[in-house]
Amino acid sequence: METSTLNTPPATLSSDLLQKIDAYWRAANYLSVGQLYLRSNPLLKEPLKLQHIKSMLLGHWGTTPGQNFIYTHLNRVIKQYDLNVIYVSGPGHGGPAVVAGTYLEGTYSEVYPDISQDEDGLGKLFTQFSYPGGIPSHASPQTPGSIHEGGELGYSLSHSFGAVLDNPDLIVACVVGDGEAETGPLATAWHSNKFLNPITDGTVLPILHLNGYKISNPTILARITHQELEQLFRGYGWNPLFVEGDEPMAMHEAMAAALDDAIEQIRKIKTGDAHSRPRWPMIVLRSPKGWTGPKEVNGHKIEGNFRSHQVPLAVSASTPPEHLQMLENWLRSYHPEELFDENGKLSAGLAELAPKGERRMGANPHTNGGQLLTDLRMPDFRQYGVPVPFRGAGGEGDTFVCGRFLRDIIRQNQHQRNFRIFGPDETVSNRLDAVLEATNRQWNATVEPADEFLAGDGRVMEMLSEHQCEGWLEGYLLTGRHGLFNCYEAFIHIIDSMFNQHAKWLKACREIPWRRDIASLNILLTSTVWRQDHNGFTHQDPGFIDHVVNKKAEIVRVYLPPDANCLLSVTDHCLRSRHYVNVIVAGKHPAPQWLNMDEAVAHCTRGIGVWDWASNDRNSEPDVVMACSGDVPTLETLAAVTILREHLPELKIRVVNVVDLFKLEKNTEHTHGLNDHDFDTLFTTNKPVIFAFHGYPWLVHRLTYNRVNNSNIHVRGYKEEGTITTSFDMTVLNEMDRFHLVMDVIDRLPQTGSKGVYLKQQLMDKLTEHKQYICTNGKDMPEILNWKWSEETKTN
Structure with missing residues (x-):
């Protein structure tokens, strides 16, 4: 089985490399501030004027410099150790950082030739950000290298774990915002390390970014003691490495050492015992919110305060004139004349810090999963059809029949390792247990003698959190694989917002030529309203399909097969489809069967x-x-x-x-x-x-x-x-x-x-x-x- 090959890391940075890393970070910060404010004069070749400033200042600065810091340091280790890494930006509105990182490495200009590596391209890069007809402030589908928009908080770590399943050589550097860390899905996602196979799966390297504040409140994890924070994550099964401070050069040294340490730990885990659960490394980065930005505006603290969260300095005809000069001083503090040549191109000495080709995080094919997608090997679903000697003949249960079909899909794709079933501890309850004849549930925590169907290499992912199952599956699909999520009908509402975000992602990708279609998100709803008589009112709600039909017609599909043969036909169709959300509603209890297989195929084809x-x-x-x-x-x-x-x-x-x-x-x-x-x-x-x-x-x-x-x-x-x-x-x-x-x-x-x-x-x-x-x-x-x-x- 393929594994990552990691070299032994050095102890410290050379003086020259340290200076270059700091300059590269300054370049990313300059580009980020430019995106927030400028629509012309991108290299400050003349004194800043109001006509150079956008009419509407929209965006978020607070998280951006810390993410630029992380992206810059990841570039070093990717290049030094020849790593396969993608970047997931969890904090909300982190778009300026990911856009800056992908522009500096050259990926952005490759997918958008009009945004060229020169002064004209810089001007367009700045103007388009949070601008009519431009790009959003998140790490949106328009951003190369992104599989996670960050519009709604809480799902970055779930997506990251889904991405590394069956990708043994992949490392996902997942930046978790300390505000995001307060959400239920993210808090639960730390336990995903109990499901990762260290040999056949890849690695998630969480980087918890503690900058202290949300929109206007302090964050919980930033306000507990170092000891309590360390105990928390060690209790979750992680090995936290801390990088804390605000002095740039010292922080560069500390971050480099932490990443080198993390990579060495990953190397040892990946070449070690596949049957013991490792303690994976994570990094806790504590840096000021709005780092390197204005210290104070109008008597209010900005850097290291919640006031740096969005646009920290208002500049317009109606603001004090000194604000314009403050902005110019801020931009010039990064010394753009040292970073870009006369034509606006990043200096050659800095450009060489970025990885090359597909090793660039913005160009990694896993972030455009349709490039890697291959068709499932599908058995003929007709072979699993049930005989219908007369109309209304008794059946075993529609999902029970479908389970045998899914079992053999797993078998036929064992070597490709590109199909998994996800569900919140309900695969057996939903009568899909035939799949356990072909595989186990993936599990890398303690196993007791009386446990059933648990193994480190299972194809069924179960955790009693609909959020995690949905997030894992989305990450799996976005990186070029196939899957199915089965769930009780009433409780699929738990992932209403996640469905929203994924459907919007798919819709946006349809309009981006370089984004390839991915496998459909297939959701099988069972244990339905009409057969939840034993669980009662709390388990009776068919309203998810109402929610689904709100989305764009080119994205969503809803199927209600009346019997097992129709369910087989619909399931086959959905698993072969691309770039949809398919919702299938089917019963699990013994029920009448109405159509023979030929009739079912004809009926489902018509719809x-x-x-x-x-x-x-x-x-x-x-x-x-x-x-x-x-x-x-x-x-x-x-x-x-x-x-x-x-x-x-x-x-x-x-x-x-x-x-x-x-x-x-x-x-x-x-x-x-x-x-x-x-x-x-x-x-x-x-x-x-x-x-x-x-x-x-x-x-x-x-x-x-x-x-x-x-x-x-x-x-x-x-x-x-x-x-x-x-x-x-x-x-x-x-x-x-x-x-x-x-x-x-x-x-x-x-x-x-x-x-x-x-x-x-x-x-x-x-x-x-x-x-x-x-x-x-x-x-x-x-x-x-x-x-x-x-x-x-x-x-x-």
Whole structure:
């Protein structure tokens, strides 16, 4: 197995190298201040004037000089030891530092030739920052070398660990801001070191940047004692190395020594015992917030204070005139004339400090994961299909069937090591346990004799933190691999914001030509609202799909397969796809199977369709359309059809099943949407549509609001009624059961006449009987439990 090769580090920097490192850092700081303030005169060839200053000053200085310091020192060790390193900027709004670092090393100008290595390029680099039509203040997708935007805090360390899984030669230098360190996801992420295999995985080198303040408050970790801080991280299983101070030359020496020490520790770990959990090194860098910036403005302390967090010095026509001179003095304190030649190019002596080619952190292919992405080796999903000898034949559980397919995907990609399954301790609970026939759960902490499926080289990643599982998977995908996240439906909301950030990342990358498409983020939701009867109200929430549909149509997809064969087809499609977020909602409990494999493939390919075997309107217009989306809604709809066919046989009924939720939206709004003609062909333009939906009813109304027949679409779904009860009673509580569906048809069709009146009363009595029965017996009535679809109902 490939491992990092690290040379023995030297003890100290030479005097010449020390001076060059300090100058390179000054160059990065100069570029960063320029990005905040300047739109012209980038080399200060003339005295600074107000017309050289941007009209709007937007950005964040406080974290930037410390990150420039780190980036500069990482360049040295990468070059000296020929390391494979990427940089993750965790502190929010750290964009100036990463842009400066990638510009100085040359990567930025390679992907953006217009931002050239000269005075004109410098001017454009400065002007574009936090400027209309320019770039954001984060380490955004537009920034080469970035896999982590830092817009929302808390996920840098999770992404970093995901990136190094199955990348044995990769080191991720993850800068963790001390404000970010106060978030729940980041605080939990320190434990990811218990999952790393020191031989087959890479290395995460956390660099906790203690600059003391958040936006306006001190940070917790900066205000505890050195001893307490060291004990905290040693307790987490890390070996912290401290670099503390504010005098630049002393800090350069200390940082160089700490990095050399860390690399030597990593080398020993990587060539040591794979079966013992190592104590990985980390660095704690304590430096002033806004380091090297203005010391004081208007009587207020700036450097080493929260006031340096954003733009520390306001400069405009309405500010005191001396502010302009203060800014010029600040910029000139970096001595740009020593750093750049007359044409604006970084001096050759400093440029040689940067690594070359793909060793540059901005050019590392792991930060543009689509460059490294290879197709999964996929078995034929049809081989895992379940026989359907008759409509509604009993099944083992849809996810249980899918688990066998996933098991063999793991087997076929063992050597490529590019596919993993992630979940918060729910892989077995979600009935995907067949995958454990092919692999174990990765685990590098203590193992007890009675433990099951734990090993240092497993392909299943489980930690009881949805944040970590999502973050690991995102980091894994962003660096060019494939994966699946399985989760209880109600608790996927924990990663709502993480999904937001990833979807925005994907959307932005679509607009950046040099960014390659990555594998889709595939989320399998199970243990769903309709089968969480035993866990109760707290576990009943299908609203994640409402959240998902808010994102851009070119990014998101939602699938609700009605049975196991459809789930296999959908899963195969999603795992082969690129650059989407695919959300699949499927049940795990034994359930009826409706379509054989050929039918399932055809139905899922369409995404929506009439189930002719359940309909009887082939030679006439339907009186009512019975639509359904989701496994339980499909069951209840078909059960309702049997009641209607038995008691109101003259009705013409069309059954429409929806797998691809976005088929409901117009094709002008979503690429998967139906055009108006095709939608009207299925749902008619004037007939009642009784729609049984897996989620909240208003989502269907939202997707179909501009259809001709919208006023006749009546949706029944989850309406926030739940408790510990029977599975069928969950549908009754939310009035999505077969009886309410039939009564809805009767209410919409006056032609049912007295037959309808009597049938409705009979069904209301049945609901009363149901409630009495479950309260007495603790289970559903036999006619519910034993219900079967009868082919006799399908008269044409």
